[in-house]
Amino acid sequence: MTEIPKAYDPGQVEPGRYKAWLDAGAFTARPIEGRESYCIVIPPPNVTGVLTIGHVLNITIQDILVRRARIQGKEAMWLPGTDHASIATHARVEAQLRTEGTSRRDLGREKFIDRTWEWSRDHGGKILGQLRRLGASCDWDRTVFTMDDDYNRSVLTAFVKLYQRGYIYRGKRMVNWCPVSLTALSDEEVIMKPQQGLLYKMRYELVDQPGQYLEISTTRPETLMGDTAVAVHPKDERYSRLIGGKIWRPFPKEQLPIIADDAVDREFGTGVLKVTPAHDKLDFEIGRRHDLPIVDILNPDGTLNALAGEDFDGMERFAAREFAVKKLEEMGLLVDQEPYENNVGYSQRADVPIEPRLSDQWWMRYPKVEEAKTVVRDGLVRFWPKRWEKTYQHWLENLQDWCISRQLWWGQRIPVWYKKNCDRTDPANWHVSVDGPDDPENWEQEEDVLDTWASSWLWPFATMGWPEPNENQKRDLDFFYPTSDLVTGPDIIFFWVARMIIAGLEFMGDEKETLTKEEMAERIPFHNVYFTGIIRDEQGRKISKSLGNSPEPLDLIDKFGADGLRFGIMNIAPKGQDIRFSEERITIGRNFCNKLWNACRFRQMSGPLADNSSLQAVVSRLDPQKFDEYDHWIIARLIQTVRDVDQAFSTYEFNQLTQILHGFFWGDFCNWYVEVSKTKLQSDTSRDNCLALQDLVIRQVLQMLYPIIPHITEELWSNLGYNPKGGFIHETPVDTPKTLVKALRDTGIVIDASAVEHIEQLMELVTQARSLKSNYNLASKRDVNFYITADPKNLTFIKSQSETIKRLTGAAAIIPRDDALPEAPAAVVALGTLYLDLASSIDVDAEKIRLSKELAKLEKAIATGESKLEDKKFISQAPEHVVKGARDLLAATRAKKEEIERIIDSLG
């Protein structure tokens, strides 16, 4: 046993405690027969990332869940790792190369990849190290990187299997092209942003009727050189006679057909649409229906090419827009331009408008879509909060094929080889396998790599050795899969959560077209998904680097301690809502740790420690014969708190959790029980029982707090001798409400409900007494007397508690009286009427005003109660206990009112 220092200093405690856990292998999980398993796989942070406040939230929740599972006696495994983040890492390495005056093309594929490996090794350890400072109890020996050799093989195997099963194909289709990253993107990587632009109205001349024009509206005049038709709605009478005719494209000057297509909206603009099949998704579809030529006037980087005409060749796309408008104007073809807001797709990563572009890509049709809907609808996979299920189902119902190829180098290179000098579009010339062809000299491998999400969607099982697990991994998969909880943000429901569910259903078992419910249950990757809120700043803005409003987590840890930060952030994170972050609101965590520390310190100062080695040991030190009302009350509150905490854990209500524990420990235990203890500890007869009770409360509270604030609770658990044979706190299973109640009952302790009620009444009396003193500026005086009138039963109780009442109120004496004390401030409470004895005269008028205010309140309550009870419908239709409650309340309120009226009278 060591003495506890005066103020809690997390810096002195946290690193040592964390190291001790690591040294003892406390986070190592092994499949153990007959033991309940618990597993979380971490959402792998980007390998080049640094810890953000968002991670703090996410990691804290996961650590709470894992540690709670561990202290419940489950075999708990938290699997850590990082993601290679293909496009993001690419962008950062390329940016670095630019500062060196070189580029990835100059470097070549191999050297670029070497360089990127170097980069990720330099940065990769960083974020994992930061997680340790937060106290993350990951099983670090299992750390996985999505570019590890084994993981690569998993990704390639998944590709090959899906290819063989007919879900993967290569095709020339419209893709979202990022002109900065120079790669195709999936639909999910495109963000629609409203854009202030211009809507141009221009006119094209009819070939057959020179001097006659058709007016066309567009927001993108720079693509007109790629137009290969204009289209109208087939039923649009304004234009029906022109269908089948021709029109002049002004430059490069060419005749275009006028066609009819249902997709044209008659209401929009003039109802005439210019059709650019190479650069617009809708136009591409129209072009396909009408067999229109496709003229691609854009280079991959978004500049125009020679097909746009000599004067546009090489021009940047937005410069080309201005230039095209200028040309139209000069030719007298620009009719109008007006401000216009429309939605433009942006590349999520590069933050520039994407170009719809026709190109050869690899696509995936999703397998097991129906099953993916079923498992969530039927609760095999539960979402918290539930409302995200709707978002998930909606996405699955409107699924588009997934573009999985990226024109990048960092990532899993697509395992397809093309026969040299042969037609790449013909699958007969393809070789698809994990290891490649036996005669590599005759083949060329596909240049593209896979979308990062096409590797991370395998995370829950590829991290455990799928598809070729060794003996240990096989046991892991059997034991830990399906995993228990997934904790992530709702922004990646589509990117990651939905796809992991699909991948699990497809791969975690033999190839099957459809699955039974039992098979689904075995294959799902996790049972619960907890969606965190998104952290915002005090003004409700998103946290972002450019706004400079991102809190620095490591500074916060220095300031508040990891435990303080953890408690604080849990306290301010409402379930399913975005979180307003402010540093000030984190102080509650630090303050709470300090309170906990000092309460334990006070316990240590109050008397020698006795046997605390187990729940039974502590409980057996209690002496039911010596229980007073306070003891009953605190035990009742403790049991209720254990129940509430249980409930909060099982419904993932983490802010609730901190509030329950904060309220009980600080509000009930410290402010009332410990204060009362100060009297009890002076008496030899009550001391030991009181200390045992404190030990019990502290013990149970430490257990419940451990998942949230593990370092400090571990330290105190050890300092107060709760650890039999030096074990960690989590090695003693946390008591359930049942085990706690049973242990108490076995010792002969049964909660006396009337004692609990008495204490609540006593607390009211004390509060009112303090209030009276404070109202007369006597709060700090110790020589004040109180008088009380009460019925004999209550008086006996009050007398028995007079010492603690005196201590809690700071009064000199509490003196029974038979009648009212004239001209004295008074308060009516459940136990009687309390009078503040004032040696000097009081401000009678002020006191009258105060009491009148209270009287008004009571009269209002009486009026409400009376009208309710006079209502026959209420009497006949409301449940009996509600009616009785209303009657009792009315009676009590009337009595109180009469008493206050008497006091007012006595004031003269």
Added chain:
RNA sequence: GGACGGCUAGCUCAGUUGGUUAGAGCAUCCGGUUUACACCCGGAAGGUCGGCGGUUCGAGUCCGCCGCCGUCCACCA
């Protein structure tokens, strides 16, 4: 355009299946070194629960409409 979420004290949030006089923390104000803790203790003030209707004996809670704020989805150029 559709869907979802939020609107309760100055701020951030609780308010279970409708049922006593709507709560907490922070901030504010007043008073305090009492046998742990000033990262503390005691007290006070502060709300027509976004608006309007409806159901009901009874609505912060259920229903309808409206208003802001936010998020997601959507091929009107």
